[in-house]
Amino acid sequence: MRTLFWPLPLLALTLGFAPVQDWVKRPDPQRLADAYPGFAAHAGLEGYARIACGVAATGALENCRVIEESPVGLGFGAAALSVSDGYLADRQDDEVAFTNHFSLPPLETIRPWDGSEPGPEVMEAATQYTRRLNLSLTRSFSLDGLPDDRREAVSEIIAEVEAETGADLRAAYALSLARTQSLETLRMVLVGQRRPGRSPFTDGEIARAEDQLKTVGNRQNALVQQRYCALYDCGPGAS
Template sequence: MLTVFLAVASMGATMADAHIDTKPDWLVKPTDEQMMWVYPQAAAKSETPGYVQLQCRVAVEGNLKACGVLTEEPQGMGFGEAALSLTPQLRFRPALRKGQPVESEVRIPLRFSVPKDGPAPPPSAPEIVAKARRLVLAMGLDSAVKAYQERVLGGLYAEDRASTFTADERKALFEAAQEIAVEYKPKLIDTAAEVYARTFTPDELDTALAFFEGATGRHLVGQQKQVAGDVGTALRNQWKEIFKETRGRFCQKAPAAKGCVLPGAS
């Protein structure tokens, strides 16, 4: 799978309306992530960049309307449609005439680019990875991986029950997913170990191992499930208090709002 990073380049707006004192300007531009999600699939696979120029009307509220594609390069790969799909998320400061916002026209250039991936980081020394793997296991991350897989499998099975699959087909799907989970668990742990090996120095790994493989560390890991449950309960109770206080503060600021009754009011 191609890893892509999409940059917004040459962003700007050219004003086509006359008698405007202040031109429209960007308020919310498309992000790299937004452009990544709309990048045409065939173009991404072939590492083909694209350029689109849109023409839109900027409403007095700052949203875009009546957008059309003026230029699309290369044509026929979906870059125009991709650019148009971004327009509901874009916002402008509207043009001003005598200090009042007015509708105006803008031309918006969007450049879709797929830079070449950089070189992969060199693998860590085997002895460092072995230490990191010990740390991953000592910290209980293998249990976290298992719990995550179980949640994913449970969700898959629950969603699939509402599908058109038969009972036998659902059972086969669930069994296949379980088999894959068992096969991939060591790979996930190894991946985590490689990350730890690249992130921490050997001395830091030794220090962490000494703690998590010691009595205090083992006790801490063993209590994680109970502590997580207790913290979750405490946070839920705290959230109720926060909600109550927020509602009270809101009613102080907007006493006429529906459902707000201030103390002493009759």
């Protein structure tokens, strides 16, 4: 799932090997995931960057530079450079060139909620709490990796999507909350006594309770991607 309210399950795969060079060490998957440009991750955009580096006597890479990246303007070149110090070659060399492919896992299958639906009192309390959160796509959608000359246009796209879908997101959030919190807990929160605590539901049940929230979040991200790609090149893999 790629939505704004959950940690992004990023998978950045590093592929492409210098033909005369073997790696003693490469960046670990978490570091590659952390380097994934934020906007591209939220919008579901993938890419690659090819970099060239010198190899010191220690095997460390030095003087790295981007020689190709696609799509341009999403930060994949900078991301590849940021993890270059995580490589260690098996011997010194004048220069090696290799490609970092940044890929996202498929969207998770959303399992529908199969429990009972909340009553009107619980729903109203959850809705009141959700209003206080002031959920906003414009604040949550990362612009990381975008060049300055695209940020204004992209911010306008995100604001448009927020205007079209924000009410649906807030309604879905309130529903997921009402499904997993008691009326007593929500009333206590509303008067400032406590925040929603650990639900008695299992992790799987909580995930299903968020089915509509995930659906709306995925739709928001897809709309941002669609409108961004209408203005800028997103490469052949963009949906």
